[in-house]
Amino acid sequence: MIEQLRNQMYIYLSLLTLLKPTSSKYVSKPRYCSVSYYASNRPICKSEYNDLKYPIHQGAIQMAQQLAKEEGFEIDEKFLPHIGYLFSRDPLFVFKDMCKDMPPTSTCHLDNFQGSIWTTVRLKPPPTLDSSISWRVEFRPCDQNLTAEENVATAVLVQMFAQLVTYEKTKLNFYIPISLVDENISRAVKKDAITSQKFWWRKNIIDTAGYSKDEYIELSLEEWLIGNKDFPGFYHLYSEFIDELISSNPDKAEFYRAFREECFRATEIILQRAQGKRMTTAALIRKFVTEHSAYEKNSVVNEVVMADLQEFLIRSSYTDILLSLIHISEPTRQAEISYAVFCLKKKKL
Numbered sequence: 001m002i003e004q005l006r007n008q009m010y011i012y013l014s015l016l017t018l019l020k021p022t023s024s025k026y027v028s029k030p031r032y033c034s035v036s037y038y039a040s041n042r043p044i045c046k047s048e049y050n051d052l053k054y055p056i057h058q059g060a061i062q063m064a065q066q067l068a069k070e071e072g073f074e075i076d077e078k079f080l081p082h083i084g085y086l087f088s089r090d091p092l093f094v095f096k097d098m099c100k101d102m103p104p105t106s107t108c109h110l111d112n113f114q115g116s117i118w119t120t121v122r123l124k125p126p127p128t129l130d131s132s133i134s135w136r137v138e139f140r141p142c143d144q145n146l147t148a149e150e151n152v153a154t155a156v157l158v159q160m161f162a163q164l165v166t167y168e169k170t171k172l173n174f175y176i177p178i179s180l181v182d183e184n185i186s187r188a189v190k191k192d193a194i195t196s197q198k199f200w201w202r203k204n205i206i207d208t209a210g211y212s213k214d215e216y217i218e219l220s221l222e223e224w225l226i227g228n229k230d231f232p233g234f235y236h237l238y239s240e241f242i243d244e245l246i247s248s249n250p251d252k253a254e255f256y257r258a259f260r261e262e263c264f265r266a267t268e269i270i271l272q273r274a275q276g277k278r279m280t281t282a283a284l285i286r287k288f289v290t291e292h293s294a295y296e297k298n299s300v301v302n303e304v305v306m307a308d309l310q311e312f313l314i315r316s317s318y319t320d321i322l323l324s325l326i327h328i329s330e331p332t333r334q335a336e337i338s339y340a341v342f343c344l345k346k347k348k349l
Contacts (some may be wrong), residue, residue, distance in 0.1 A: 034185040035121045041078045051177045060087035086113045105129040146317040156266040172205045195276045203286045221274040
């Protein structure tokens with residue numbers, strides 16, 4: 001029964017649209033889903049990568065263009081489809097106190113629409129037009145973990161990847177078609193996906209010439225991290241990135257080398273789980289439940305098992321037992337994402 005219910009979350013989410021496929025208002029993806037398109041004006045982001053159809057509210061796009069014209073500024077053409085996508089759904093809530101007297105510099109209503117769609121990556125506007133806080137990109141597919149070390153590993157790995165993507169000198173190309181991103185998400189929720197599944201990645205990340213259907217390769221997470229004969233590995237690429245920073249800033253060489261070592265040390269937890277040396281949270285929970293004396297082997301987690309499980313997980317969060325990783329294994333709380341800033345200091349009982 002557990003095997004049959006493995007993808008029940010995605011079945012449930014697909015029902016949230018509440019519309020039949022034949023409806024003119026049908027939206028193929030639920031509000032909880034993988035990202036549907038790339039919004040980038042980088043030359044290496046070819047239109048062919050956006051190979052999925054997604055809903056667009058043309059009226060919202062026309063209104064945005066008209067308002068921009070009236071205010072005397074240009075609006076990024078790559079941003080317009082994003083506006084159309086946001087307004088293709090109704091918001092789930094509104095700010096009662098700001099329905100009439102909203103400050104002219106506030107972006108709360110835009111953020112309201114943003115906050116009604118929970119995609120794996122989300123563009124977040126500044127809180128006000130005159131704010132010192134700029135636009136941000138939220139990385140959202142992973143849960144908050146139980147230990148500080150695991151949360152650090154997740155945050156550091158995302159930061160490392162963001163540095164590679166945005167570094168202008170190397171201009172690495174990590175783009176793959178959005179349809180393959182969707183395929184990766186569908187594989188990531190399978191049981192023990194961290195070790196049993198392979199995922200689509202770009203093979204030639206140096207190529208910026210154009211789009212090719214043969215540029216993609218299936219790699220396990222371990223292979224993506226440390227490489228194989230077809231792919232150099234993320235750690236190798238990041239090490240070269242640090243070497244480039246050292247060559248450009250020789251007076252900071254000692255700092256950059258120490259920084260690289262700390263990043264590799266912090267993310268070692270992820271590598272160990274990708275290699276099957278440490279269990280994910282999902283695997284550990286399954287093991288705890290199935291081996292519990294009160295579990296009746298009927299896929300029902302009764303109150304006795306649940307109470308003991310909660311105590312075990314709470315206790316584990318204050319010890320050196322290191323639990324789940326970047327959550328490339330099946331999610332347990334897809335809708336709840338951590339935005340915390342983490343530190344490397346270990347907790348003590």
